[in-house]
Amino acid sequence: MSVVDYSQELSVVEGKPPLRSLDDLIAKPLEVKPDRKFYIALSVTLSMLGLFVIGLALTFWYGIGMWGNNNPVGWAFDIVNFVFWVGIGHAGTLISAILFLFRQKWRTGIARFAEGMTIFAVMTALLFPLIHVGRPWLDGWLLPYPNQHGVWTNFTSPLLWDVFAVSTYFAVSLIFWYVGLIPDFGSLRERATGKFKKIIYSTFSLGWRFSNRHWHHYEMVYLILAGFATPLVLSVHTIVSFDFAVSIIPGWHTTIFPPYFVAGAVFSGFAMVQNVLIAVRKIFNYEHIITVDTLEKMNKIMLVTGSMVGYAYAMEFFIAWYSGVQAETFTFFNRALGPYAWAYWIMVTCNVISPQLFWVKKIRRSVPVMFVIAIFVNVGMWFERFVIVVTSLSRDFLPSSWAYYTPTYVDFMILIGSFGFFFTWILLFTKALPVVSMAEVKAVVDGSQPSHEDH
């Protein structure tokens, strides 16, 4: 492990590689036939996806009763998974848009992949609102459209805001991602040998000719889109948190939720991106592009957001006590000491305690350790949503209606299946598109830009 001098700006790409070699390296996975490992990985994710399909088939055929949801606990794994995946989808746009606006060059190595994960995570998340309803064939009714019944959607429902927020976020993220891909499509078109590939890349490159004008327009569009996407990063999870905050159930009805949810989302998103990127840089030999320095920076963000989340947990307790509302106070004591205390303490251990290890530089820069911690964070953030959704519902106002929730095998099939869905897309992505932005990486290699130092 090298000694890092934080007083100097670190090179984003290590070792000053020739620009052509970067092109070759990044384009390589797209140009060689998938190997055995890829197929093994794909078969694993497809098997998980198969569980998803079976779980959904059972649910659609028999009803939501196949899940563990019961009378007080109307939402459980379904909404937990939804919020979890929306949260995962937060890192991408944050990295590509907000860090772009802040001129954080280290983002270039990871931005493309993080954005891709955003798209897939939001796709996964979007499945849950569609499947959690009792009559999924009527999902279309959640969209406002003029109809012969003269019935409109209910614009006061946070669930409807969700529909708009998440679909907007998905659309903007997708456009942003695609715009960023255009120069790379151009490069790929030039490199493509097969006729079929050439047609596809030509089509998607939208006539990109690397001209100065194109670059100029491209940079402007990218900047505008980044500006456009930035508020969305904050708004999506804010609105998702409204699902809870706007309700009147103790443990849900909390004004701290919007910032707390956003911080949590960034936290979990970074953890997931870090996890996947560690695998990617290893498999595709991108260690010098996705450097330990970059990973360390991500860990720092996790440390910050993890601490914010920890602060929120503490503040929730304080406010619950300070409010003097018995039901509210009880809900929080019940989380820590009640029947779901196990879930609460898993959450606290994973989310509050484990990221604190990142204060130690050695840990922050050790790839295996940070990998484990990020997994902990992901687990913890899933449990955070579980704690919020399930414990609040299971013991609300009237003690007579309290009940314990236990998930069924179908719940687990769908949970595992959602990972299958997500990772299948990730695998296909690594074989279909450059997982690192060729254009941007080349721009940040040491010496690629005109410098004043020599003059």
Add this chain to the structure above:
Amino acid sequence: MNNSDKIKDDNKSYWKSLKAYDNDPEVLKLKQNEFVDGVTDEFKSSQLPDISRRKFLALLSASAALTATACTDYRDKGEIVPYNKRPENVSPGTANFYASTCNGCSQACGIIVKTREGRPIKIDGNTDHPINKGKICAKGQASILNLYDPERLNNPTYNKRKIDWSDADSNIIDALNKSQTDGKQIAIVTGAIVSPTIKKVFDTFTAKYNNTKIYSYDLLNDAIRRDAWFECYGSNDYPSIKWNEPNIILALDSDFLGSEGNYIENMNLFTQKRETLSKLDFNRLYAAEGRMSVTGSLADYRLRIPPDQQYDFVMALTNELLKKGSAISINSQVQAKVQKFSLNKFERTVGKEKLTHLVEDLNANRGKSIIHAGDTLSKDVHIAVNLLNEILGNTQIYDYKKTFKTVLPGSTKGDFKQLIASMNNDGVGVVIHFDSNPVFTLAGDFGYTSALKKVETIVALTESENETSSVAHYTLPINNQLENWGDAYVRGGVYSLQQPVISPVFNTRQKEAVLLTWINGKTNSYSHNIYHNFLMDNFNTEIYPRKKPFSDQKTFWLSALHDGVVTLDENIQPSKEINTSALLNTNESLSNGFVLHLTNSYYLSDGKFANNGWLQELPHPITKVAWDNYAAVSPNTAKEISVENNDLVEVNINGRNLTLPALVQPGMSDKTINIELGYGRKVCGDVGKDVGSNSIKLISKDSSISPFIYSNASIKKSSGTHKLVTTQEHHSLDDTFVKDFHRIRNIIQEGTVNKYKNDSNFLHHEKHEVFSITNEHEYNGMKWAMAIDLNKCTNCSVCISSCNVENNIPVVGKPQVERGREMQWMRIDRYYSGTPDEPIVSNQPMLCQHCDNAPCENVCPVNATNHSPDGLNQMVYNRCVGTRYCSNNCPYKVRRYNFFDYRDEFADAYYENDLTALVNNPEVTVRSRGVMEKCTFCVQRIMEARSNAIRDGRELKGSDVVTACQQACPTNAIVFGNANDPESPVAKLRDLNLAYHVLEELNIKPNVTYIAKLRNTHSEEIA
């Protein structure tokens, strides 16, 4: 000029082209020959394909038809056939109501059956009936489902093979005659008989076959009370109690408000002294019991006394009160006997203060109090109680006008022992089970089942297969009560009639008609109205002359049928002087070890309602357990034998044992085991089979105290568990973490009579002003609202049962209840406070509160739940996509979600058959899966009332609408109406000082007002 010339001329005068004008020959030629050669010449029919025109058309139409049908998804869902000849008095869409009598138990309450298009859909009480006054119990409400039970027998069988009625009749008549000639006994084993006409049928039967003996037996009966009364007063008919009169009531293990006697009548009378709206004249209820009964849970003071010590307790009490005087003279022998008992023994468990209060109250209210012993207590206790009431001069509380009559006295243990001995000696030729199930309900050690094997011909007349019919040779299916004619005479001066409201659904016969056929001796003598005529004849000879009406017989009969009840003037015969020496033969109770108390199940009767899913799923009023019975023990005893809820325990009495799950019941006396009867049916339909454990096994024919109480029981933990499911999660009473939440959160607000008298506004002292930051919707016209008086709610659950029937609530089954998915729109929450030994029980019916600011409404993304201008929180099933968000956001959790298609979820689509679907109320949508539902305030009844008002051209009034729960509530605790009408009862209750809303501080403005319960204790604190 002829026509053709004219055309020629026209041809000349009009021209189409210059060529035509010039009369070009080519044009002329064309004109001559319009059909040019070569067009028609080329047509040769031989060249056409050899498909005929006919065939072409056939193919064309066939393919068109195929295309048309293939493109629809129409499935043939059976036929809907309109009336081609409309039955009299039936207009589609309008309900018809018929008065009748309930056969559910021997109380024979008057009922009104609602029918739609000829099918019965709801049973309610008959308001003209002087005893039950328009109310019936939960069993009566749910019994409509029995008519549509898919497992009803639909053909006679001989050794399980189908036979014709005529063959069965002729074979049995032969057997009867053979038995008669052989000099063998013919035994008719029946349940309790309350019908004078059935008695007459039996008499006629006995006259024809004079070797016949009638055995009448009911597992649950008032035989002990009757015997004791007989010993004290020499009469079999004992008076009822004017429950609305005494100031002090002491119930000794008497569940008179929950399951004993006519508890519907009792609770109605009892709660008349729990009225808060008018003057505050409360009675005070002391309950001395070992188990936790409904009556005990309602008591102002509850004294934990095990059932085998009740005798000592009542004697000690007598001793104490006798010292202070007596209304009758007591001889020295009796006095000496009484003096041996002292209350000191009970001070430790009951507490001195309570005992002092009790003695003082009884002493101060001589003549205005009553002591009542339970049906299960020994005869000795009943005799002692009768004497104590005499000493206190409480006889004026007895209601001799409504005496409990005896139509056919129940058989004694001795009778049955003789019958069984006779069977074993081959002395019985035929046994006819007249709608009875003695194989299940008789104590096992009688050996009835094995004795039956010696009988040549066993006949079972039954509605559905049961334990007795499974060992019978002939199983003859009988009518449901709604297909029957009948009458009943249970109470002095009240004669009620039963009429069929539907013709038999299956190939069944009225059980009395079957006997009449056998009496006649010819199989062809049967006709469907044979018993109808018999009943009418009896009515004309017995009732008509007594009533001496001005109308002729037929008119009087029809008017009696219309009313369902005839009141007769009878001589009121107050009892003679009490035979005080009856007390001398009574014995002190001995208790060693555990005492077992077997009690009535609240909803299954003696097991006859086991196959009724609505009743199995109705939660127990105290424990909230559904679909099971259990051994209830006190928390201390549970610790002693180290068991927890659901642990299997083995209960043993003299070698008779039963293994069943335990349930820790706060408030029970220690070393007492309470098990309910009627569960554990083995031969039954799919619903009731193997539900719970058969505790009748523990009953002995040689019981010393009473058949229901055994003081030499033992209990030990067995291996394994059996999951009991409850509709309300159990919270440990001593868990400080969640203790008394219902009080802390003001869900239950209670006070005492004294507190209320001193400070009528006591509920509202700590209230904050709640205000809205937005303008709220105004309700200027009607505004529907409900008020529930918790002083009157006895936890009887009739409201739930009535709601189930009215609103087509499905049965979901035990596994779904375990998952917390029961569908009942109404529930009665039960909360404990105090200590596990001396808990205070609070009840609260909970249903949709129809909040003005309903939190469920703003979160529904598709507007499926919204508010009506008259204040109803509406649910549009068709629009609901099932996000469950509304349910999550409901602070009362009163919304119910169709997690499955609950029409076919229960027991492999048990209730999804052509028959059971007929029970549905056609005015209420049957909900599909994935849809949220909840209480609608019976919107279908509101709409009906509204359209009636519009039809009559008058304004709709709040009193025009009666919800199903309100209609059913035996104590009228539920009041419904227009909150904006200041004169309406509901508005008055809303303004009462005792009125409160649950979770008021959320400012959601619920429209169900609760009237705080006042406990009539001596202090200002709740005991």
